[in-house]
Amino acid sequence: MTVAVRAALVGVGPVGDRIVTCLRERSFPLAQPLRVMATRRRREVLGGEEFDVQETRAELLEGLDVVFFAGREGAKGASVEWAETAINNGAYCIDNGSDFRLDPQVPLVVPEINMGTVSEQTKLIASPNCSTIQLVVVLAPLHRAAGIKRVVISSYQSVSGWGQAAVEELERQLPQCLGDEPTEYDPSIFARPIMLDCIPHIDRFVPDGYTKEELKMVNETRKILDEPAMPITATAVRVPIPIGHSESVNLEFERPITREEAMEILGEAPGVVVIDGPTDDPNALEYRDAPEELQYPTAADLRQDEYKDMVLVGRIRQDETVENGLNLWIVADNLRKGAATNVVQIAEGMLERGLLG
Template sequence: MALKVTVVGVGMVGEQIVSILRERDFPMEWPPRICATRARSETLAGEGFKVEETGEEAFDGAEVVFFAGKEGGKGASVQWGEKAVKAGAICVDNGGDFRMDPTVPLVVPEVNLDAVTPDKSFIASPNCSTIQMVLVLNAIHQVTRIRRVVVSTYQSVSGWGVQAEQELLNQIPHALKSLDDIPFDPMVFASPIAFNLFPHIDKFTEDGYTKEEMKMVWETQKIMGDDTIKISPTTVRVAVMVGHGESINIETERKLTAAEAREILSNAPGVVVIDEPNTNSPRPDPLERTYPVPLDVRKPEYRDMVLVGRIREDPTIGNGLNLWCVADNLRKGAALNVVQIAEGLIERGRLNP
């Protein structure tokens, strides 16, 4: 029997969920039930769907519900999560409302699918910037404990949602003529984003950090089950459409050479290392190396992976490494992770198609 699936939210992440369910031949009845704030017809991933206004009946008979709505009191999983669980579904939520709830497992399946014990039916998926970092950190942490991480992110506009992508597209024609007085909607970003970047993602906290930065700290510690790992983050929005980059400095308990780190990461699930002499470079630099960039996540072989490069030893501390990683924030950072969680639960017999 194929699983009955409901997807709540048809924005950037909801569309990717639909596309990934199709691509991966998820064992389900097609089409999934699709819900949003209001009923209409929508084309998602090239296919036409009837979208329903979300109501209790959206969860009748559903075995899996993927939430990809907005966050907060009026958001999808706050409004409907409990009702979906009561209706008997296993729910996987992309939003941030329940990630730090101690009763809710926060899961990156390559790292901690075990957190989904038989009594858990509501599962949270981490923030996009956390997911890609955790895949890298966990591989190293299995070999030698990580003491401290300093991370700076370079996050694409699609991480904010569909309105932010439109905001960048709308600003580009103006910015091509003049970089002065670029029109912008301050409810989306606090500054123009075209040809720009700014160290401001999500709301500020009283100590001067932003919520996005604190998500990287708390979520990483929760997923890795170690709240002694120190994490010092700065999150930056950049004028890229899709694909987040992260520069990560890692201090480990035992020294790892760059070659050892390359070997560990080459064998890590979900990770691809792109870090070798660039023999194809037209530039006269015999030491030039390859490295991943956000446009790489458009390539079919890379779109579901966390790409890692620039792996170097940090000579300024005893046991330090520097590296760079890139992933598709809409796929591994959101939609793919939730589908992989459901696939993991099928493998473990918790969901029975």
């Protein structure tokens, strides 16, 4: 029997756009054209296809199996306003936003790790923050192997993590920064001009000096790994690139784990690509006289088709300053594996379990 799913999308920013792309690329079995909604009606091109975007209304959330939420967060945000209505009408809701992620009744899902937390009873399912998703895809297999004792993360996050307006802000600042005048900027997006700078400020500050983005990485990672007390500390930095988050991660383990073991474990881990070991870049020898050079991933690699939905890991090395320590460099597309791909994979997992269609 062919299964087909009646689906809707609420929110048409960069994440909504990538959800349309991922549904098409992955041949997700839609029963009818995707129903697309936002705050107001208009025509909009998403994933290269033109849609009649409707203003979100209760009657448009009827007769659906699943609703993908890619709206803004908070009291006036899409899932806070509309998820309950969709659920009461019989649909599952998969939410990209942060509003319900830490609710104990709501599974926080990365399919490579904890798809088993989704059931017929969990009508609302949350997808983690982009920086958390790429982190836990790598941490989970290492934790199973050697028991993580402590995590220190520094993230280097692209502007698209803030939304479409931030991508446009970066584009506006690009020509300005070549001139002599001070760069004009919109302080409602970033606190300073982002072009040619790194800003250690993502989301709002909380009283102890951390930012909410840093706390999301801490709390969401603990929930997904089911380790509520795991010592984790984070610094989140906005960097002037359009797409792709990078993370420098320091790990301390209960048991010894070598670079080679970590590379083997990660080489077999679902969703992970290890880019490490001797470089095949001919320029290393020809121009840099550096035969010792190793290969490593950067955000630019995410443009390659084979990497666009994967979490890339490199710079895997022993940290000799602690008993069982490793350092890693982790890169992923924040709009795809960090958001859209993850929610479509959740829906695929639900199809496999007979929860959809």
